[in-house]
Amino acid sequence: MPRDGAAAPRASPIDWSPAVQIYLPIAEMSVSLFFLVGIGGAIGFLSGLFGVGGGFLLTPLLIFSGVPAPVAVASVTGQVVAASTSGALSYWRRGGIDLKLALYLVIGGSFGAVLGVWIFQALRALGQLDLAISLGYLIFLGSIGTLMLIEAVRSLIRSRKGATPPRKLPGQHNWVHGLPLRVRFKRSKLYISVLPVMFIGFVIGIIGSLLGIGGGFILVPALVYLLRIPGSVVIGTSLLHVLAIMAVTCVLHAVQNQSVDILLAFCLMVGSVVGAQFGASAGQYLRGDQLRALLALIVLGVAIRFAMSLFLTPDDPFSMAVLSFGETA
Amino acid sequence: MVARLVLILALLALHAGPARAQGLIFGTSDPTIWIHSSFTGETITLFGNVEPDVEGTAPEGPFDILVVIRGPVSDRVIRRQSRQFGIMLNADSSLYTGLPGFYRVISSRPIETIIDPEELAERMLMPERQIELASQSTSNAGDIETFNAELLRLLSDANLYRSDERGITFLSPTFFATRVVLPANVPNGSFLAQTFVIKDRDIVTSRSQRFFVQKTGFERFTGEMARSQPLLYGLATVLLALVTGWLGGVLFRR
Numbered sequence: 001m002p003r004d005g006a007a008a009p010r011a012s013p014i015d016w017s018p019a020v021q022i023y024l025p026i027a028e029m030s031v032s033l034f035f036l037v038g039i040g041g042a043i044g045f046l047s048g049l050f051g052v053g054g055g056f057l058l059t060p061l062l063i064f065s066g067v068p069a070p071v072a073v074a075s076v077t078g079q080v081v082a083a084s085t086s087g088a089l090s091y092w093r094r095g096g097i098d099l100k101l102a103l104y105l106v107i108g109g110s111f112g113a114v115l116g117v118w119i120f121q122a123l124r125a126l127g128q129l130d131l132a133i134s135l136g137y138l139i140f141l142g143s144i145g146t147l148m149l150i151e152a153v154r155s156l157i158r159s160r161k162g163a164t165p166p167r168k169l170p171g172q173h174n175w176v177h178g179l180p181l182r183v184r185f186k187r188s189k190l191y192i193s194v195l196p197v198m199f200i201g202f203v204i205g206i207i208g209s210l211l212g213i214g215g216g217f218i219l220v221p222a223l224v225y226l227l228r229i230p231g232s233v234v235i236g237t238s239l240l241h242v243l244a245i246m247a248v249t250c251v252l253h254a255v256q257n258q259s260v261d262i263l264l265a266f267c268l269m270v271g272s273v274v275g276a277q278f279g280a281s282a283g284q285y286l287r288g289d290q291l292r293a294l295l296a297l298i299v300l301g302v303a304i305r306f307a308m309s310l311f312l313t314p315d316d317p318f319s320m321a322v323l324s325f326g327e328t329a
Numbered sequence: 330m331v332a333r334l335v336l337i338l339a340l341l342a343l344h345a346g347p348a349r350a351q352g353l354i355f356g357t358s359d360p361t362i363w364i365h366s367s368f369t370g371e372t373i374t375l376f377g378n379v380e381p382d383v384e385g386t387a388p389e390g391p392f393d394i395l396v397v398i399r400g401p402v403s404d405r406v407i408r409r410q411s412r413q414f415g416i417m418l419n420a421d422s423s424l425y426t427g428l429p430g431f432y433r434v435i436s437s438r439p440i441e442t443i444i445d446p447e448e449l450a451e452r453m454l455m456p457e458r459q460i461e462l463a464s465q466s467t468s469n470a471g472d473i474e475t476f477n478a479e480l481l482r483l484l485s486d487a488n489l490y491r492s493d494e495r496g497i498t499f500l501s502p503t504f505f506a507t508r509v510v511l512p513a514n515v516p517n518g519s520f521l522a523q524t525f526v527i528k529d530r531d532i533v534t535s536r537s538q539r540f541f542v543q544k545t546g547f548e549r550f551t552g553e554m555a556r557s558q559p560l561l562y563g564l565a566t567v568l569l570a571l572v573t574g575w576l577g578g579v580l581f582r583r
Contacts, residue, residue, distance in 0.1 A: 020367075021367055021368075021369045021513075022366055022367065023364060023365070023366050023368040023369075025547070025548040025549075025551040025552045025555075026551070028514065028516075028517075029514055030369050030513040078566045078567065079570070081567055081570035081571060081574065082571070082573040082577070084574065085571050085573075085574025085575055085577075086574045086575065089574075089575060089578050090578060127408055127419050127422060128419060130419075131416075131418045135416075250566055250567050251563035252563070253563070254555065254559045254560070254562050254566065255559040255560055255563055258555050258556060258559055260555065260563060260566055262551055262555075262562070262565070262569065263547075263551065265566055265569075266569060266573070269570055269573045269574070270573065273573055273576075273577030274577065274581075276577070277577070309417075311415070311416060311417065312417070313412070313417065314410055314417060317410040317411065317417075318407060318409055318410075318479040318482075319410070319419075320405055320406065320408075320480060320483045320484070321405065321406050322404070322430070323403070323404040323405065323406055323424075
């Protein structure tokens with residue numbers, strides 16, 4: 001993959017459908033079109049089912065199927081923008097977005113994205129990008145998947161016992177609400193400091209640009225538990241935030257790393273936008289706690305796959321890469 | 330001393346004189362290979378004819394032919410994973426600058442039977458030599474040979490480096506052709522094909538021919554945009570994503 005740099009030109013391992021190969025101009029490899037639209041569709045289905053962006057599944061899938069990590073991470077940002085757009089629009093029509101809150105999140109997130117893309121480039125120069133991506137995924141998906149699974153199993157056991165789940169109402173105030181620079185968020189009916197808002201955006205921005213994920217599955221719990229954002233606006237606002245930050249990240253990756261493959265992104269977008277519709281209707285037949293348990297298992301599965309690549313001795317310890325853009329060995 | 334050197338050179342020139350009289354015509358089937366959206370590799374045919382020097386004088390055979398094809402150069406790094414702190418990470422690495430991204434050595438017979446190893450080494454024709462030449466620095470100096478060998482293996486696995494010991498077809502005693510498969514991952518740029526006519530283990534004459542591998546149409550446009558107008562390219566990707574997402578929402582009425 002000469003121009004975008006971090007990995008070598010290599011034959012794609014995906015050639016079970018040689019008839020419809022498509023040449024990716026930035027990745028400089030040819031992949032089966034069915035495979036691309038297919039995984040886009042499958043991930044879109046899951047994202048519609050669980051109400052998550054799906055970047056955290058799509059980026060690893062691409063990496064594991066031979067797409068160079070820098071291209072995978074950068075191109076998935078485009079796919080996440082497309083996947084969040086239709087959702088954000090429908091929440092917007094229903095008034096489910098707190099624009100002012102989203103604005104502060106995006107300001108923090110933009111700084112995070114700039115820093116994240118800078119770290120991304122630095123790691124690539126050091127030759128440790130793949131390691132950082134694997135470690136990052138292992139840590140985030142491992143911890144979040146475990147938490148989600150514990151929560152979902154508890155709730156499943158509770159509902160099996162027939163007890164009504166005790167609705168633990170979040171307290172009116174916690175330490176977060178004591179911080180200075182308070183601003184009134186009318187739609188969320190909150191009067192809180194902008195510092196934690198921007199900080200959350202900042203952290204998600206770094207993680208998102210580094211790992212090629214929207215970060216909705218981290219953002220939503222953070223907004224609910226830390227800031228007490230009401231459920232009516234939390235999904236819409238987080239979708240808008242993910243959309244904006246992924247758009248910023250996509251442009252940053254294009255400018256800094258030149259590793260956005262527009263054709264790859266487009267194939268994934270088409271698949272995922274269609275898949276999401278089916279996922280959303282399938283989701284209506286599953287209970288919330290079942291869905292969460294299922295999602296937790298998938299998240300943990302991806303984490304385990306990354307753990308294997310980190311801890312198991314590889315078949316071939318050698319790898320080659322073409323250097324570009326001031327990389328050093 | 331100097332006189333002796335001159336004498337040796339003169340003798341060499343005399344010796345080489347009649348043999349070098351052979352001419353060579355050499356060409357390719359496609360001056361440019363275009364990479365399009367369904368590019369999965371391409372075969373290029375190289376052909377040539379050993380020509381008589383003076384008209385009417387038939388070239389004296391039999392000949393052997395050696396074709397060396399070099400792709401565009403780039404800087405490459407090879408890394409070795411090893412276990413540190415319990416996890417596998419890239420530890421040692423070796424840097425290569427100006428290394429051809431594609432290399433083929435095609436001969437009419439096993440190469441050591443048609444040319445002297447010294448001559449081969451001197452002309453730096455073998456892929457091993459290319460890698461040695463490009464080698465710049467290694468984090469662990471003792472491992473340089475391991476890294477060189479592993480790089481050649483990786484390049485061969487990726488179909489980028491290869492030698493073919495019976496790849497030349499003679500259609501007449503003087504007319505020859507060879508087919509070279511350019512894989513889907515072939516680097517873009519300028520390729521140099523050198524042909525050597527060998528007689529009695531001596532290179533009689535040689536000729537070079539360039540050909541190009543280039544993206545065309547949408548692929549070329551995209552590649553150029555991504556490099557020359559990265560901001561515009563990024564914005565276009567975002568716009569495409571917004572439109573796709575919006576269209577999806579409208580079409581399916583979520």
